[in-house]
Amino acid sequence: MKVEFAPRSIPLERRLQTASVLQWVFSFLGLAQCCIAIFVGLLFTRFWLVSALYAAWWACDWDTPTKGGRRIHLIRNWAAWRYMKDYFPATLVKTVELDPTKNYIFGFHPHGVLVAGAFLNFCTEATGFSKIFPGLTPHMMMLNLWFRFPFFRDYLMSGGLVPSDKETAANILQRSGGGNVLTIAVGGAQEALDARPGACTLLLANRKGFVRLAIHHGTPLVPVFSFGENELFDQVENPKGGWLRWIQERLQKIMGISLPLFHARGIFQYSFGLIPYRRPIHTVVGKPIQVEKRPNPSQEEVDKLHEVYMEELCKLFEEHKLKYGVPEDKHLSFI
Numbered sequence: 001m002k003v004e005f006a007p008r009s010i011p012l013e014r015r016l017q018t019a020s021v022l023q024w025v026f027s028f029l030g031l032a033q034c035c036i037a038i039f040v041g042l043l044f045t046r047f048w049l050v051s052a053l054y055a056a057w058w059a060c061d062w063d064t065p066t067k068g069g070r071r072i073h074l075i076r077n078w079a080a081w082r083y084m085k086d087y088f089p090a091t092l093v094k095t096v097e098l099d100p101t102k103n104y105i106f107g108f109h110p111h112g113v114l115v116a117g118a119f120l121n122f123c124t125e126a127t128g129f130s131k132i133f134p135g136l137t138p139h140m141m142m143l144n145l146w147f148r149f150p151f152f153r154d155y156l157m158s159g160g161l162v163p164s165d166k167e168t169a170a171n172i173l174q175r176s177g178g179g180n181v182l183t184i185a186v187g188g189a190q191e192a193l194d195a196r197p198g199a200c201t202l203l204l205a206n207r208k209g210f211v212r213l214a215i216h217h218g219t220p221l222v223p224v225f226s227f228g229e230n231e232l233f234d235q236v237e238n239p240k241g242g243w244l245r246w247i248q249e250r251l252q253k254i255m256g257i258s259l260p261l262f263h264a265r266g267i268f269q270y271s272f273g274l275i276p277y278r279r280p281i282h283t284v285v286g287k288p289i290q291v292e293k294r295p296n297p298s299q300e301e302v303d304k305l306h307e308v309y310m311e312e313l314c315k316l317f318e319e320h321k322l323k324y325g326v327p328e329d330k331h332l333s334f335i
Contacts, residue, residue, distance in 0.1 A: 004270045013086075020083035021275055022267060027155070028114055029274070035151040054150060065147045066168045068139065068175075069157035076159055077125045085126035088228070090117060090281040092127040095316075096288070098222070100135025101178040104288060105214050108183055108224045109202050109313065111191040113233045113262045117226035117281045122183045123159035127283075133181075139172055140183040143256050166213070173217040183224075184210050189258035193248055196235045200326075204310060205334040211306045218293025221305070223313040226283040227324035232276035236261035282324045286316040310334060 042051040064070055084090075098104060108118045121127050122138040129138055141164040147153045162168045164184075172180050185191075187203040194201060214221045238245040238261070252258040266273025289312055294301065317332050 002271070006268050006270060013083075017083045017087035018267065018275065020080040021087050023080065024084055024116075024119075025114070025274055025276075031155070032146060032149040032152045035149050039150040051150075058150060065153060065157055065163050066165070067171050068168070069160060069162045070154075071160045072158040073125075075155075076123070081120065081124035081126035085120055085124075087278060088116075088232075088276075088281045090120045090127055091283070092121045092129060092132055093282060093284040093320075094132050095284060095286055098133055098136060098285075098288065099178070100133075103173050103175065103178050103180045103217075103219050104136070104182070104222050105173070105210060105219050106138075106181055106183040106222045106224045106285070107210060107309065107313070108185045108226065109187065109204070110199070110226065110229050111185045111187040111189070111195060111203075112226070112229035113192055113195045113235070113260055114276075115185050115229075116232060116276065117229050117283045118183060118185055119159075120281070121283050122181070123161060133285075135179050136181050137179055138181045138183060141168070141185070143189070145256055169213055170217070173213075173219050182219075186210055189252055189256065190249075192258045192260050193235075193238060193245065193252075195230045195233070195260065195262075197231045198330075199230045200330050201333045201335055202313075203335055204313075208302050208306050211309060212297060212302050214291045215294050215297040215301060215305060218291055220288035220290055221309055222288045223286040223309060223316050224283060225286070225313065225317050225320070226281060227320065227326065228279055228281040231279045232281075233262040233264045235263075280324075282320075284316060284320050286312060 039051050039054070042048055106122075108115070108122075118140060121129060122140045129136075137160075139160050139162050142156065142161045144163040144165060146156060146161075147163050162172070169182060172182050186207050188207075191203040194203070211221070213219075236244065238248060244261070248259055263272055263274065264277050265271070265275050267275065289305070289308060291305065314332050317326075321330065322328060
């Protein structure tokens, strides 16, 4: 394979953009493991008290993620995120005004490999969420597993990430005064196994838990589509029924996380590596679907609202696809 090396005369701005994306990829692929190694390693050094004190504090702080986390605005406004935003670049698009006195559930599609668009738009201020949607506070759900890692849990909470469970959702959606947004990557880790350039198939046909949650709390549903999310990485072919897909699905059921074999570009060359391609991400926030509160919704009510949600998501996709480089003959499909 011929390797295409990056030119030496790259402006400092672009180098900083690449560095910011590199640290983000590392934070998702290796930071949690490093945090465990540091926590355990310190116990066998003269700095053992650091881990001991953290463990004691962690025990007292155990349920903070479930209660909505502990965001740190300094981290959310970190300059590195602005460089990362400019790398692709990424933009957040508002189609209608959202009432800051109400709470909302954002259904984010597609998941992509590493949900880059959702992270930049809802876990940082790089694309200006607070200015575009004044009065709203975003929270994004992530697998509970990641909140069991020492130190790493605090890093996640600083950006507004929260565990993906009913208790956390209830704590956020029941807050009086409104102004809270709960973002759910509906397709989840399983959808990541089909994330590749050109893919327009969403794992949504049987994903109805978020709809039931919306009805239970009477929370408006807002479809969100991130154009370009699937274009950031290539993925090793893993057709359904094949041995690789079988292994990936088994691991996903056991661990809760999927392991897509993705690749894109490197740091000093463009031919292979784990850094995403420089391709634009346009995350479009649709109009809210009003939901009537019913503490115990019937399956029929859930199915009906789910159909309405899929229709609105398709409308959102069709209205904006040509503007963001999707061919006219491409349409969403659901599995």
